[in-house]
Amino acid sequence: MEFSENDTYKTISSASEEVLYKEKNSKFFGYAFPVSNEEEIKEHLDRLRKEHFSARHWCYAYQIGTEKIQYRANDDGEPNNSAGMPIYGQIQSFEVTNVMVVVVRYFGGVKLGVGGLISAYKTAAQMALENSEIVEQTINKFFTISFEYVHLNKVMRIIKEKNLQIVSQKMEMDCEIQISIRKKNVQNLLDTFENLYEIKLTEV
Structure with a gap:
Protein backbone atom coordinates (compact mmCIF):
# COMPACT_ATOMS: atom_id res chain seq x y z
CA MET A 1 0.00 0.00 0.00
CA GLU A 2 1.83 3.09 -1.22
CA PHE A 3 0.84 6.57 -0.15
CA SER A 4 2.00 9.69 -1.88
CA GLU A 5 3.85 12.36 0.04
CA ASN A 6 1.24 14.98 -0.73
CA ASP A 7 -0.87 14.93 2.41
CA THR A 8 -1.88 18.53 2.93
CA TYR A 9 -4.72 20.63 1.56
CA LYS A 10 -5.85 24.23 1.84
CA THR A 11 -9.16 25.38 3.25
CA ILE A 12 -10.54 28.42 5.07
CA SER A 13 -10.42 28.68 8.84
CA SER A 14 -13.81 30.34 9.36
CA ALA A 15 -16.66 32.06 7.55
CA SER A 16 -15.64 35.22 5.71
CA GLU A 17 -17.06 38.66 6.40
CA GLU A 18 -19.80 39.67 3.98
CA VAL A 19 -18.43 41.44 0.88
CA LEU A 20 -20.37 43.60 -1.55
CA TYR A 21 -19.71 44.11 -5.26
CA LYS A 22 -21.90 46.51 -7.27
CA GLU A 23 -22.40 46.48 -11.03
CA LYS A 24 -24.97 48.69 -12.84
CA ASN A 25 -27.25 48.95 -9.77
CA SER A 26 -27.16 45.18 -9.15
CA LYS A 27 -25.72 44.22 -5.78
CA PHE A 28 -23.72 41.02 -5.33
CA PHE A 29 -23.11 39.92 -1.72
CA GLY A 30 -20.34 37.32 -1.41
CA TYR A 31 -19.79 34.79 1.39
CA ALA A 32 -17.30 31.95 1.91
CA PHE A 33 -17.87 29.16 4.44
CA PRO A 34 -15.82 26.16 5.55
CA VAL A 35 -18.02 23.07 4.99
CA SER A 36 -17.52 19.33 5.29
CA ASN A 37 -20.91 17.90 4.28
CA GLU A 38 -24.12 18.68 2.38
CA GLU A 39 -26.07 19.29 5.57
CA GLU A 40 -23.86 22.29 6.44
CA ILE A 41 -24.23 23.57 2.86
CA LYS A 42 -28.02 23.45 3.14
CA GLU A 43 -27.93 25.24 6.52
CA HIS A 44 -25.86 28.13 5.13
CA LEU A 45 -28.13 28.45 2.09
CA ASP A 46 -31.32 28.37 4.17
CA ARG A 47 -29.92 31.06 6.47
CA LEU A 48 -28.87 33.34 3.58
CA ARG A 49 -32.24 32.89 1.86
CA LYS A 50 -33.95 34.06 5.06
CA GLU A 51 -31.47 36.89 5.58
CA HIS A 52 -31.77 38.11 1.97
CA PHE A 53 -35.40 37.12 1.41
CA SER A 54 -35.97 39.91 -1.17
CA ALA A 55 -32.92 39.01 -3.30
CA ARG A 56 -33.37 37.55 -6.78
CA HIS A 57 -30.69 34.84 -6.92
CA TRP A 58 -28.64 32.81 -4.41
CA CYS A 59 -25.92 31.30 -6.59
CA TYR A 60 -23.22 29.11 -5.13
CA ALA A 61 -20.49 26.53 -5.66
CA TYR A 62 -18.79 24.18 -3.26
CA GLN A 63 -16.03 21.62 -3.17
CA ILE A 64 -15.69 18.94 -0.49
CA GLY A 65 -13.03 16.29 -0.05
CA THR A 66 -9.30 15.89 -0.34
CA GLU A 67 -8.74 12.71 -2.34
CA LYS A 68 -12.26 12.07 -3.57
CA ILE A 69 -13.52 15.45 -4.65
CA GLN A 70 -17.19 16.31 -4.67
CA TYR A 71 -18.30 19.63 -6.12
CA ARG A 72 -21.35 21.43 -7.38
CA ALA A 73 -22.01 24.75 -9.12
CA ASN A 74 -25.52 26.20 -9.05
CA ASP A 75 -26.76 29.11 -11.25
CA ASP A 76 -30.06 29.43 -9.34
CA GLY A 77 -32.01 30.82 -12.28
CA GLU A 78 -29.23 32.87 -13.87
CA PRO A 79 -28.28 31.97 -17.49
CA ASN A 80 -26.48 28.63 -17.79
CA ASN A 81 -22.89 28.70 -16.42
CA SER A 82 -22.98 32.46 -15.79
CA ALA A 83 -22.88 32.23 -11.97
CA GLY A 84 -22.11 28.83 -10.42
CA MET A 85 -19.13 28.01 -12.65
CA PRO A 86 -17.40 31.42 -12.27
CA ILE A 87 -17.80 31.00 -8.48
CA TYR A 88 -16.41 27.45 -8.67
CA GLY A 89 -13.55 28.75 -10.83
CA GLN A 90 -12.48 30.95 -7.91
CA ILE A 91 -12.52 28.00 -5.48
CA GLN A 92 -10.18 26.23 -7.93
CA SER A 93 -8.04 29.29 -8.45
CA PHE A 94 -7.49 29.70 -4.67
CA GLU A 95 -6.81 25.90 -4.54
CA VAL A 96 -9.08 25.40 -1.52
CA THR A 97 -11.41 22.54 -0.64
CA ASN A 98 -14.11 21.93 2.01
CA VAL A 99 -15.33 25.37 1.02
CA MET A 100 -18.61 26.83 -0.17
CA VAL A 101 -18.96 30.28 -1.75
CA VAL A 102 -22.39 31.90 -2.08
CA VAL A 103 -23.12 35.07 -4.03
CA VAL A 104 -26.53 36.67 -3.40
CA ARG A 105 -27.76 39.01 -6.15
CA TYR A 106 -30.21 41.86 -5.89
CA PHE A 107 -31.28 42.86 -9.40
CA GLY A 108 -30.80 46.56 -10.04
CA GLY A 109 -33.06 46.94 -13.09
CA VAL A 110 -30.29 46.85 -15.71
CA LYS A 111 -29.49 43.56 -17.44
CA LEU A 112 -25.79 42.75 -17.32
CA GLY A 113 -25.66 40.17 -20.11
CA VAL A 114 -23.90 36.83 -19.70
CA GLY A 115 -20.40 38.34 -19.87
CA GLY A 116 -21.29 40.93 -17.23
CA LEU A 117 -22.80 38.27 -14.95
CA ILE A 118 -19.76 35.99 -15.25
CA SER A 119 -17.49 38.87 -14.35
CA ALA A 120 -19.66 40.03 -11.40
CA TYR A 121 -20.09 36.56 -9.86
CA LYS A 122 -16.41 35.83 -10.32
CA THR A 123 -15.41 39.11 -8.66
CA ALA A 124 -17.79 38.71 -5.69
CA ALA A 125 -16.52 35.12 -5.15
CA GLN A 126 -12.91 36.28 -5.40
CA MET A 127 -13.55 39.06 -2.85
CA ALA A 128 -15.18 36.60 -0.43
CA LEU A 129 -12.17 34.24 -0.64
CA GLU A 130 -9.67 37.08 -0.37
CA ASN A 131 -11.52 38.05 2.79
CA SER A 132 -11.04 34.55 4.29
CA GLU A 133 -8.09 33.19 6.21
CA ILE A 134 -6.69 30.31 4.15
CA VAL A 135 -5.01 27.59 6.22
CA GLU A 136 -3.16 24.39 5.40
CA GLN A 137 -4.43 21.16 6.96
CA THR A 138 -3.02 17.65 6.91
Missing part, protein backbone atom coordinates in the same frame (compact mmCIF):
# COMPACT_ATOMS: atom_id res chain seq x y z
CA ILE A 139 -4.92 14.76 5.33
CA ASN A 140 -5.41 12.23 8.11
CA LYS A 141 -6.35 8.57 7.96
CA PHE A 142 -8.29 6.80 10.70
CA PHE A 143 -7.58 3.30 12.00
CA THR A 144 -9.01 1.09 14.71
CA ILE A 145 -6.57 -0.91 16.83
CA SER A 146 -8.29 -4.01 18.28
CA PHE A 147 -6.60 -6.13 20.96
CA GLU A 148 -7.12 -7.96 24.22
CA TYR A 149 -6.68 -6.02 27.42
CA VAL A 150 -3.41 -7.81 28.28
CA HIS A 151 -1.73 -6.03 25.34
CA LEU A 152 -2.79 -2.57 26.44
CA ASN A 153 0.67 -1.43 27.58
CA LYS A 154 2.28 -2.48 24.32
CA VAL A 155 -0.36 -0.64 22.28
CA MET A 156 -0.12 2.48 24.44
CA ARG A 157 3.65 2.49 24.04
CA ILE A 158 3.32 2.42 20.23
CA ILE A 159 0.71 5.20 20.33
CA LYS A 160 3.10 7.33 22.38
CA GLU A 161 6.18 6.53 20.29
CA LYS A 162 4.41 7.19 17.00
CA ASN A 163 2.69 10.28 18.36
CA LEU A 164 -0.71 8.97 17.28
CA GLN A 165 -3.84 10.90 18.09
CA ILE A 166 -6.53 8.95 19.96
CA VAL A 167 -9.99 9.72 18.60
CA SER A 168 -11.97 7.34 20.81
CA GLN A 169 -11.36 4.28 22.96
CA LYS A 170 -13.28 1.36 24.39
CA MET A 171 -11.49 -0.41 27.23
CA GLU A 172 -12.94 -3.77 28.20
CA MET A 173 -11.64 -7.33 27.93
CA ASP A 174 -11.54 -6.67 24.20
CA CYS A 175 -10.24 -3.17 23.59
CA GLU A 176 -10.63 -0.86 20.65
CA ILE A 177 -8.80 2.41 20.15
CA GLN A 178 -9.52 4.61 17.17
CA ILE A 179 -6.55 6.70 16.10
CA SER A 180 -5.83 9.41 13.57
CA ILE A 181 -2.54 9.61 11.68
CA ARG A 182 -1.10 11.83 8.96
CA LYS A 183 -1.43 10.19 5.57
CA LYS A 184 2.31 10.21 4.87
CA ASN A 185 3.01 8.25 8.09
CA VAL A 186 0.56 5.45 7.32
CA GLN A 187 3.09 3.06 5.75
CA ASN A 188 5.30 3.32 8.82
CA LEU A 189 2.29 2.52 11.04
CA LEU A 190 1.34 -0.52 8.93
CA ASP A 191 4.93 -1.79 9.15
CA THR A 192 4.92 -1.41 12.94
CA PHE A 193 1.80 -3.53 13.36
CA GLU A 194 2.63 -6.06 10.64
CA ASN A 195 4.27 -8.61 12.94
CA LEU A 196 2.11 -8.01 16.01
CA TYR A 197 -0.36 -10.83 15.36
CA GLU A 198 -2.23 -10.34 18.63
CA ILE A 199 -3.08 -6.75 17.68
CA LYS A 200 -5.33 -5.95 14.74
CA LEU A 201 -5.19 -2.70 12.78
CA THR A 202 -8.04 -1.83 10.42
CA GLU A 203 -8.64 1.30 8.42
CA VAL A 204 -11.90 3.04 9.22
Whole structure:
Protein backbone atom coordinates (compact mmCIF):
# COMPACT_ATOMS: atom_id res chain seq x y z
CA MET A 1 0.00 0.00 0.00
CA GLU A 2 1.83 3.09 -1.22
CA PHE A 3 0.84 6.57 -0.15
CA SER A 4 2.00 9.69 -1.88
CA GLU A 5 3.85 12.36 0.04
CA ASN A 6 1.24 14.98 -0.73
CA ASP A 7 -0.87 14.93 2.41
CA THR A 8 -1.88 18.53 2.93
CA TYR A 9 -4.72 20.63 1.56
CA LYS A 10 -5.85 24.23 1.84
CA THR A 11 -9.16 25.38 3.25
CA ILE A 12 -10.54 28.42 5.07
CA SER A 13 -10.42 28.68 8.84
CA SER A 14 -13.81 30.34 9.36
CA ALA A 15 -16.66 32.06 7.55
CA SER A 16 -15.64 35.22 5.71
CA GLU A 17 -17.06 38.66 6.40
CA GLU A 18 -19.80 39.67 3.98
CA VAL A 19 -18.43 41.44 0.88
CA LEU A 20 -20.37 43.60 -1.55
CA TYR A 21 -19.71 44.11 -5.26
CA LYS A 22 -21.90 46.51 -7.27
CA GLU A 23 -22.40 46.48 -11.03
CA LYS A 24 -24.97 48.69 -12.84
CA ASN A 25 -27.25 48.95 -9.77
CA SER A 26 -27.16 45.18 -9.15
CA LYS A 27 -25.72 44.22 -5.78
CA PHE A 28 -23.72 41.02 -5.33
CA PHE A 29 -23.11 39.92 -1.72
CA GLY A 30 -20.34 37.32 -1.41
CA TYR A 31 -19.79 34.79 1.39
CA ALA A 32 -17.30 31.95 1.91
CA PHE A 33 -17.87 29.16 4.44
CA PRO A 34 -15.82 26.16 5.55
CA VAL A 35 -18.02 23.07 4.99
CA SER A 36 -17.52 19.33 5.29
CA ASN A 37 -20.91 17.90 4.28
CA GLU A 38 -24.12 18.68 2.38
CA GLU A 39 -26.07 19.29 5.57
CA GLU A 40 -23.86 22.29 6.44
CA ILE A 41 -24.23 23.57 2.86
CA LYS A 42 -28.02 23.45 3.14
CA GLU A 43 -27.93 25.24 6.52
CA HIS A 44 -25.86 28.13 5.13
CA LEU A 45 -28.13 28.45 2.09
CA ASP A 46 -31.32 28.37 4.17
CA ARG A 47 -29.92 31.06 6.47
CA LEU A 48 -28.87 33.34 3.58
CA ARG A 49 -32.24 32.89 1.86
CA LYS A 50 -33.95 34.06 5.06
CA GLU A 51 -31.47 36.89 5.58
CA HIS A 52 -31.77 38.11 1.97
CA PHE A 53 -35.40 37.12 1.41
CA SER A 54 -35.97 39.91 -1.17
CA ALA A 55 -32.92 39.01 -3.30
CA ARG A 56 -33.37 37.55 -6.78
CA HIS A 57 -30.69 34.84 -6.92
CA TRP A 58 -28.64 32.81 -4.41
CA CYS A 59 -25.92 31.30 -6.59
CA TYR A 60 -23.22 29.11 -5.13
CA ALA A 61 -20.49 26.53 -5.66
CA TYR A 62 -18.79 24.18 -3.26
CA GLN A 63 -16.03 21.62 -3.17
CA ILE A 64 -15.69 18.94 -0.49
CA GLY A 65 -13.03 16.29 -0.05
CA THR A 66 -9.30 15.89 -0.34
CA GLU A 67 -8.74 12.71 -2.34
CA LYS A 68 -12.26 12.07 -3.57
CA ILE A 69 -13.52 15.45 -4.65
CA GLN A 70 -17.19 16.31 -4.67
CA TYR A 71 -18.30 19.63 -6.12
CA ARG A 72 -21.35 21.43 -7.38
CA ALA A 73 -22.01 24.75 -9.12
CA ASN A 74 -25.52 26.20 -9.05
CA ASP A 75 -26.76 29.11 -11.25
CA ASP A 76 -30.06 29.43 -9.34
CA GLY A 77 -32.01 30.82 -12.28
CA GLU A 78 -29.23 32.87 -13.87
CA PRO A 79 -28.28 31.97 -17.49
CA ASN A 80 -26.48 28.63 -17.79
CA ASN A 81 -22.89 28.70 -16.42
CA SER A 82 -22.98 32.46 -15.79
CA ALA A 83 -22.88 32.23 -11.97
CA GLY A 84 -22.11 28.83 -10.42
CA MET A 85 -19.13 28.01 -12.65
CA PRO A 86 -17.40 31.42 -12.27
CA ILE A 87 -17.80 31.00 -8.48
CA TYR A 88 -16.41 27.45 -8.67
CA GLY A 89 -13.55 28.75 -10.83
CA GLN A 90 -12.48 30.95 -7.91
CA ILE A 91 -12.52 28.00 -5.48
CA GLN A 92 -10.18 26.23 -7.93
CA SER A 93 -8.04 29.29 -8.45
CA PHE A 94 -7.49 29.70 -4.67
CA GLU A 95 -6.81 25.90 -4.54
CA VAL A 96 -9.08 25.40 -1.52
CA THR A 97 -11.41 22.54 -0.64
CA ASN A 98 -14.11 21.93 2.01
CA VAL A 99 -15.33 25.37 1.02
CA MET A 100 -18.61 26.83 -0.17
CA VAL A 101 -18.96 30.28 -1.75
CA VAL A 102 -22.39 31.90 -2.08
CA VAL A 103 -23.12 35.07 -4.03
CA VAL A 104 -26.53 36.67 -3.40
CA ARG A 105 -27.76 39.01 -6.15
CA TYR A 106 -30.21 41.86 -5.89
CA PHE A 107 -31.28 42.86 -9.40
CA GLY A 108 -30.80 46.56 -10.04
CA GLY A 109 -33.06 46.94 -13.09
CA VAL A 110 -30.29 46.85 -15.71
CA LYS A 111 -29.49 43.56 -17.44
CA LEU A 112 -25.79 42.75 -17.32
CA GLY A 113 -25.66 40.17 -20.11
CA VAL A 114 -23.90 36.83 -19.70
CA GLY A 115 -20.40 38.34 -19.87
CA GLY A 116 -21.29 40.93 -17.23
CA LEU A 117 -22.80 38.27 -14.95
CA ILE A 118 -19.76 35.99 -15.25
CA SER A 119 -17.49 38.87 -14.35
CA ALA A 120 -19.66 40.03 -11.40
CA TYR A 121 -20.09 36.56 -9.86
CA LYS A 122 -16.41 35.83 -10.32
CA THR A 123 -15.41 39.11 -8.66
CA ALA A 124 -17.79 38.71 -5.69
CA ALA A 125 -16.52 35.12 -5.15
CA GLN A 126 -12.91 36.28 -5.40
CA MET A 127 -13.55 39.06 -2.85
CA ALA A 128 -15.18 36.60 -0.43
CA LEU A 129 -12.17 34.24 -0.64
CA GLU A 130 -9.67 37.08 -0.37
CA ASN A 131 -11.52 38.05 2.79
CA SER A 132 -11.04 34.55 4.29
CA GLU A 133 -8.09 33.19 6.21
CA ILE A 134 -6.69 30.31 4.15
CA VAL A 135 -5.01 27.59 6.22
CA GLU A 136 -3.16 24.39 5.40
CA GLN A 137 -4.43 21.16 6.96
CA THR A 138 -3.02 17.65 6.91
CA ILE A 139 -4.92 14.76 5.33
CA ASN A 140 -5.41 12.23 8.11
CA LYS A 141 -6.35 8.57 7.96
CA PHE A 142 -8.29 6.80 10.70
CA PHE A 143 -7.58 3.30 12.00
CA THR A 144 -9.01 1.09 14.71
CA ILE A 145 -6.57 -0.91 16.83
CA SER A 146 -8.29 -4.01 18.28
CA PHE A 147 -6.60 -6.13 20.96
CA GLU A 148 -7.12 -7.96 24.22
CA TYR A 149 -6.68 -6.02 27.42
CA VAL A 150 -3.41 -7.81 28.28
CA HIS A 151 -1.73 -6.03 25.34
CA LEU A 152 -2.79 -2.57 26.44
CA ASN A 153 0.67 -1.43 27.58
CA LYS A 154 2.28 -2.48 24.32
CA VAL A 155 -0.36 -0.64 22.28
CA MET A 156 -0.12 2.48 24.44
CA ARG A 157 3.65 2.49 24.04
CA ILE A 158 3.32 2.42 20.23
CA ILE A 159 0.71 5.20 20.33
CA LYS A 160 3.10 7.33 22.38
CA GLU A 161 6.18 6.53 20.29
CA LYS A 162 4.41 7.19 17.00
CA ASN A 163 2.69 10.28 18.36
CA LEU A 164 -0.71 8.97 17.28
CA GLN A 165 -3.84 10.90 18.09
CA ILE A 166 -6.53 8.95 19.96
CA VAL A 167 -9.99 9.72 18.60
CA SER A 168 -11.97 7.34 20.81
CA GLN A 169 -11.36 4.28 22.96
CA LYS A 170 -13.28 1.36 24.39
CA MET A 171 -11.49 -0.41 27.23
CA GLU A 172 -12.94 -3.77 28.20
CA MET A 173 -11.64 -7.33 27.93
CA ASP A 174 -11.54 -6.67 24.20
CA CYS A 175 -10.24 -3.17 23.59
CA GLU A 176 -10.63 -0.86 20.65
CA ILE A 177 -8.80 2.41 20.15
CA GLN A 178 -9.52 4.61 17.17
CA ILE A 179 -6.55 6.70 16.10
CA SER A 180 -5.83 9.41 13.57
CA ILE A 181 -2.54 9.61 11.68
CA ARG A 182 -1.10 11.83 8.96
CA LYS A 183 -1.43 10.19 5.57
CA LYS A 184 2.31 10.21 4.87
CA ASN A 185 3.01 8.25 8.09
CA VAL A 186 0.56 5.45 7.32
CA GLN A 187 3.09 3.06 5.75
CA ASN A 188 5.30 3.32 8.82
CA LEU A 189 2.29 2.52 11.04
CA LEU A 190 1.34 -0.52 8.93
CA ASP A 191 4.93 -1.79 9.15
CA THR A 192 4.92 -1.41 12.94
CA PHE A 193 1.80 -3.53 13.36
CA GLU A 194 2.63 -6.06 10.64
CA ASN A 195 4.27 -8.61 12.94
CA LEU A 196 2.11 -8.01 16.01
CA TYR A 197 -0.36 -10.83 15.36
CA GLU A 198 -2.23 -10.34 18.63
CA ILE A 199 -3.08 -6.75 17.68
CA LYS A 200 -5.33 -5.95 14.74
CA LEU A 201 -5.19 -2.70 12.78
CA THR A 202 -8.04 -1.83 10.42
CA GLU A 203 -8.64 1.30 8.42
CA VAL A 204 -11.90 3.04 9.22
